[in-house]
Amino acid sequence: MEFKYDVEGGNFAKAGHAASAVKKVLKQLNVNPKVIKRVVVALYEGEVNVVAHAFKGRIIADIDPSRIYIKIEDQGPGIPDIDLAMQVGYSTASSKVREMGFGAGMGLPNMKKNADKLQISSNVGKGTVVELTTYFNS
Amino acid sequence: MKVCDIIEKLGLTVFSGEQGLDREITGGYTSDLLSDVMGNSEEGQVWITLQTHKNVMAVASLKDVAAIIIVKGFQPEEGTINQSNDEDIPLLGTDMEAFEVSGRLYELLNN
Numbered sequence: 001m002e003f004k005y006d007v008e009g010g011n012f013a014k015a016g017h018a019a020s021a022v023k024k025v026l027k028q029l030n031v032n033p034k035v036i037k038r039v040v041v042a043l044y045e046g047e048v049n050v051v052a053h054a055f056k057g058r059i060i061a062d063i064d065p066s067r068i069y070i071k072i073e074d075q076g077p078g079i080p081d082i083d084l085a086m087q088v089g090y091s092t093a094s095s096k097v098r099e100m101g102f103g104a105g106m107g108l109p110n111m112k113k114n115a116d117k118l119q120i121s122s123n124v125g126k127g128t129v130v131e132l133t134t135y136f137n138s
Numbered sequence: 139m140k141v142c143d144i145i146e147k148l149g150l151t152v153f154s155g156e157q158g159l160d161r162e163i164t165g166g167y168t169s170d171l172l173s174d175v176m177g178n179s180e181e182g183q184v185w186i187t188l189q190t191h192k193n194v195m196a197v198a199s200l201k202d203v204a205a206i207i208i209v210k211g212f213q214p215e216e217g218t219i220n221q222s223n224d225e226d227i228p229l230l231g232t233d234m235e236a237f238e239v240s241g242r243l244y245e246l247l248n249n
Binding site: 012020037040041045048109110 | 170171172173174176177181187189191192193194196197199200201217
């Protein structure tokens with residue numbers, strides 16, 4: 001099963017729509033609630049990153065009986081130093097975004113903690129691709 | 139303890155989400171950083187925060203918190219109220235600061 005969601009850069013009112021939709025699908029499939037929680041945390045953080053940093057993005061969620069694979073692809077500034085971006089507390093978010101309680105430098109670490117596999121590739125000035133895989137019986 | 143019990147005991151305002159007032163409370167989490175709540179809160183907790191915008195509801199819903207308490211007399215935004223009603227997650231308010239309401243909720247839940 002494959003699901004696609006568009007993400008609009010800067011539109012915080014819609015942040016979380018993909019995570020919410022995926023949560024409903026996984027619930028219907030009777031996936032272990034603990035696994036659903038992990039998937040949803042990782043996906044929400046990825047969604048917020050696109051909203052906070054990119055112009056636009058697309059999320060593809062591919063679900064089979066053993067796992068969910070999520071690809072978050074955006075057109076945006078890219079990440080010059082991925083290792084640095086992975087550090088807890090490091091953030092390039094604007095002050096406006098921080099005032100909303102985002103941009104604490106916890107997004108990517110949360111994604112890493114809550115996915116079985118996390119792969120990030122980025123082209124500075126073009127965009128970023130984040131791939132998350134989580135197994136249902138992990 | 140249910141959400142309706144703490145409303146009475148702590149004198150909280152109910153802004154919205156009345157359908158969720160019989161939700162069971164397992165604990166509390168106090169934070170204004172959304173990623174912190176996303177990463178560390180647990181299902182059934184009451185989330186205490188000063189944030190009032192709609193993303194609070196997105197996090198609350200994804201994490202299945204029992205209710206949200208907005209502190210210091212802040213008013214939730216309209217979009218936040220609407221989503222609280224859609225999700226049946228009560229949005230509550232108090233004039234107390236986060237420190238005080240957290241302490242009083244802790245005391246209630248641990249006695």
